[in-house]
Amino acid sequence: MKITKIAAVLLAAAAVPLTGCSARANTAPTPSHSQQVTSGGVRPTRSPTRESSTTAPAVVRPGPSDAAKMICTDETRDNITTVLSTAPDPNPASSWRNRTYTCTFRLPAGRIVLTVHESPTVAAAMAYTGGVRSSVHGENTLVGLTPGAFGTADGVVVLRKDNDTMQVDTSGLSPQSRLYARRAAYAYNIAAVVLGCWNGD
Template sequence: MNTRERTVSAAPANGQRRGGRRFLLATTAAVGALAAGCAGTGHLSAGPARAPASLSASAAPGMRMPASEQTAGPSASALMVCSPEIRKDVTSILAPLKVPTTTTSWTDHLYTCTYQLPTGRLVLSVKESPDPASATAYFDTLRTHLGRTTALTAAQALGNPGYESADGTVVVLKDGKTLRVDATGMPTASGPHQLSRGDLAYEIASDVLGCWNE
């Protein structure tokens, strides 16, 4: 079970404090869904999957992409953010009155899945870069765009570079793919556990990374 050190509005999960900050444990429902739901999804390095008919691909300005990649759709790992497994996790964590609907887009090698919830929007995206240097540049540029951020520890990001913004966005870089979970469109406290935007974004990012690491 993943643990994370951060301040939350709910009571401490285990009643203990360390360093003056509370520890948030991943919710039991989310962990159960994750454990049961990632089989057969493929590792992060899985090859490109065919893009859904509703999506169109285009190369980023100034970026040279192999011809085969210019027409390819999102990889199987990118599609994971909108998969039934992650949808189930979102539903388990937030327990909405209505099952969330999703909309997707694929442009400039950025796959985006937006969860439309009764209380707001939760946006998951994966940027697929052609090489490590481009991935790092995108990761760093995004951090600058988000403004004030805090680095995630290696444990928090499951061994990958990552950071979070104060308003509820978590970003993690893994194997040339940049995962972004944006909970800024959600209430300040969500779900039965009254998760802050930052905690919600982290919980979902952890679930996606858990599937990618299988």
Template sequence: MKHRKHMLAALALSSLLLSGCAAAAGSVGQADTAVIPPSSSAAAEAGHAGGHNHGSSPSPGAPQAQGPSDAALMVCGDQPMDRLTSILDLDSKPHTVNNWANSTFTCTYHLTEGALEISVREAKDQASARTYFDAMQALAKDAKPIQGLANLGFPAFETADGSAVFQKDNFVLQVDATDLPATLGPESITRNALAYQLSTTILACWVEHH
């Protein structure tokens, strides 16, 4: 089963590199004309380390930039949206709300089952990103390293309740599915598998982008 997962990861990365990856359209802090609620904004400003109830977040390591990079905006772009819609066999694309705070761009996908949150922390350099990643892993509850081919060559970990975190260059990507049921969609995919598949979709876009 593990070998199959590794092969799927490699195939997913290879196939996605053949297609274009686009950033999200529209202005930051707005999506489908809905402004992010203050409570979600506060969560983003706190860093939201390790998902829900995983302890306090690491201290910020990079100053607030003017705005998110094109790479960060991709977490609210067509590729993860299409992937999510396909995996869950949704009739329509879910409503999203995004936010930029504390050097972190967050895109929240509002599903019937709950909220799926994808965030990107933009550090000043790769070393700072790794320090932030290590702090997240240390603070996360029941964190387990993603190893072998499954991590696509990047530092990565997952939590038992459905969160996946990867570090690439000066970015720390977190796909937080902890608000969702243990399984969902017609194929009863686990939230951990969903978080992992969306992570690899975004990483493939980043590899192409850079």
């Protein structure tokens, strides 16, 4: 599989002053069945923050973890605003369905969808992420995120950390928008920001 280094993207990410990770996960909107949304690209999933043990017992949650809900906090929205130089709708739509937490940020230029899929074990997460990758055409391995992270030219980035698979999908941005040409770079930068919070950075 081809390795994409995206040096320009990494430089851009380093140059952008982003907000910190103050663990405001509980401020995320409560998922509603009437707000269920789906991504137009690859289904994202997320990675667990500090649960790296492959021997940990499987856990079935009644709702998304605080780590998963970080994709829908005001902090993440502020970071997206910084990355894109434009502000999304202040009230993103969120949902929790089939172990996947979804957050959709609406912009005049289109939409950006973040998802985190919570698997019961690391092995299950690896299988889930592999299934997502096999369903995508034209994906490239990405460096600088987590091992096995991959992305597409139309703006989908998928990575796995521990039990979680995260997807950032910017493919819903309008071709008429100034953001359209750099949607893959924006997806990478947003994924890096969330991953930094999960790593405690």
